[in-house]
Amino acid sequence: MKNMKRIIALAMVFLLLLTSACTGNQNSKADTSKAESSKAESSKADSSKADASTPSETSTPEEPTGPEPYELPIVANKVTLTMFSVLDGKASVSLSSMEENFTVQYYEELSNVHIQFFHPSSATSLTEALNTMIASGEITDIIFNIQSATDGIDALISNGVILRLNELIDKWGYYYNKVFEENPGFKASVTTYDGNIGMYSTSRLDEPTRFFESYVVRKDWLDTLKIEKPTKVDEWYDMLTAIKTGDPNGNGQADELPFVSNSNEEMGIYRLSALFGFNSSYYKQMACSIFDGKVVFASEAPGFTDFVTTMNKWYAEGLLDPETFSTDAAGWKEKVLTDRAGSFYGKMNGGIGTLLGSYDYEKGDPNFNLEPMAYPITSEGKSFDFFSQEPCDNGGAAISAKCKEVEAAVKYLDYMYSPEGQIMMDMGKEGYTYEFDSNGVAHYTDLITKAEGLSLVQAIAKYCIGGIMPRMVNDKYYWDAVMSYDQQRMVYPTVKDSTRERKCPQSLKYSQEEQSRLNTLMADIESYYKEGMQGFVTGAKPLSEVEAFRAQLKTMGLDEAVAIMQAAYDRYIAA
């Protein structure tokens, strides 16, 4: 017993010593980091002072504002920058790091900027990886996907993690500035609540590149059943019923699944609310739509009860895949490729292109054909598009406040917006990875189109930066070159004419307080909303509870959340 006491006493002393040592360490670390951040602030103040003075010095009467155009190389002597960027699955098939990518090396040759990549492990979420990097204080010079960090852009700037780019773009960002001039509204949508520009945003400057999703149907089945592509809700119902009962796959069983969810229900059943004129997909602007300038959450939209009732009916009649809420990408593909799925919501390349390419025409149906369908015309006589992209994405690349070669970093990103930069990032080097045909359309060479053992997009990702990070503009050359089938090209003309008047803008800006309040409120609302929807559709919850469901969402703070979004939307419209 005495021994025991002694040991415990000893252990306590030991622990005390250790913890005090540890906390002491922590304090001193915090102190140095504080010192560093104040240093960063003062240097920032210096640089902004310098920025303020430069225009008066350099500007001439002919050129009152705006940065100067520049040529490659960006710097005379080679510099090295570090970059945080995701290694895309398409590239990791053949590369262990983007440093091995041909276009990255080619751009280095031209620009004299060497990039050392830091790829987060694919096992951790992007948010986790970014947060860890920021917390560690060792931040790469250029940070792609900065939007995934938990602290917003404003917080990152005010706490001295990343640079405010407004002045730097005015000084060095010739091509990004041009994008601002040519695309009204672009600058407003990349400027934060506090008026900062924190990143170079990835963008879709050519209109067709903003459309790459649609409803997709087995066109050969429609031909067999002698029906047209549906345009209205009733016709949708008729089509789905015909697929269910008409045995278009000809195996004598009613095993067809007229509508299946894609990789998950967000890319599935939730997209069907467009039939009723509102958006119910939480992944798209938190299930909000705009009705006459008012932000409306899905459960409050006029068509909500209709939507839920109809989906419940369709599910009960077997028109929706029974596994609608527990599906995954592999299950979805299997259903399409084994002639069971009749229609789904999908992507132009990852859906239509991949499936047409991997279908076994010899064993299966030689007429297998997938075609896009337009967004349906609702009872109001309009068809609504909620899912197309905007010129400016939410994501982009920021520059660390600790970056020593700020000019090189800014220009390295900026040049990617130049016409030459755009085609280089997506297509590589002319004469090696691509060539222009007589009509002036760029095509990948055989090096890429006939690459051994790689699919087209994988080969592109090995040699170029088309469709993967780190490139800034999703441009039309790449867009054109990756489409192998006419059915893919049909997507844009099929969906472009729908109105986007009810689409909630994807880049609403919130203050830090608003954002954190919104996150807290919406976390529980999201789960309750999704569980409720699932219950109503599958019949696990009776439809008579829809009103109670709505009321419950309100008691969970839906009104307050929507008011925050409304304020952000009003600011967006005013800007």
Add this chain to the structure above:
Amino acid sequence: MATPKPTVRKKSLGKRILKDLATNKYNYLLLLPAILYYVVFHYFPMYGAQIAFRDFYITKGILGSKWVGWKHFQTFFNSFYFGRLVRNTVLLSGYNIIFGFPAPIILALLLNEVRNQAFKRTVQTVTYLPHFISLVVSCGIVISFCRLNGLFNDIVAFFGKERILFLEKKEYFRTIYIASGIWQEVGWGSIIYLSAISAIDMQLYEAARIDGANRFQEAFHITIPGILPTIVILLILRVGRLMSLGYEKVLLLYNDSTRETADIISTYVYTRGIQKGEYSFAAAVDLFNSVINMVLLLSVNWISKKVQGSGLF
């Protein structure tokens, strides 16, 4: 009323520690890695638990973030999901103890009665094996077996019944979770009981047989009492972790349809904290969870001491 002074004055604490260190230095050296492990991975992180009482921003660091008191705890207690999370955690863990805890004991008792060594070894190997499959893979197996065109539904269909969406029915979730857990861990868990059984004095069995006891009586009156201390200690440890079910397996098995029975505190902490980055809130939830765990552990230990006369400490 003066108490008699001790004849030998105690040496000062420091001297006693030094003396103890000198005499037992190799023992302490052996203990050092374990102490270091606990300090580095269990005590030092407690320093960070204070973010539960702050509004933690990564860019500001732990010390730079504002104190907000009980705000995050209040948010959690007022949350719509508070009751459901606690209920699901307790139920899932409770069922897991009720069904999962006795399974390896029963297996060990049964194996103990097997006299054919070849058969015994085969059974043991077959039941250990699933333990070595990674959780992701074993859950993948469970999911594909439970699908509409999976093995279990093929069996259901063979008997002429309607195929069932096992994964989308909330009432099946706990069964799937616990049954697959038993399948994976029963063999591994039985090892410790088998070794406890082998430590029982064979003379007891001989004496019982001479007294005319049959196999059942031997098991009930000798084997089970013989391994009871082991069972109790493991049970105390198990109850102490009642609230801390790992999130991994639930995360791999659940979906929106089953969340009503499947969402537990640790998955909630994971989704809110790690995935959505609400570190302070998640820390508050987990801290609450740990406090409950500690209370449970202490009370079970106290009950065990009262009832059985021995506990963990």
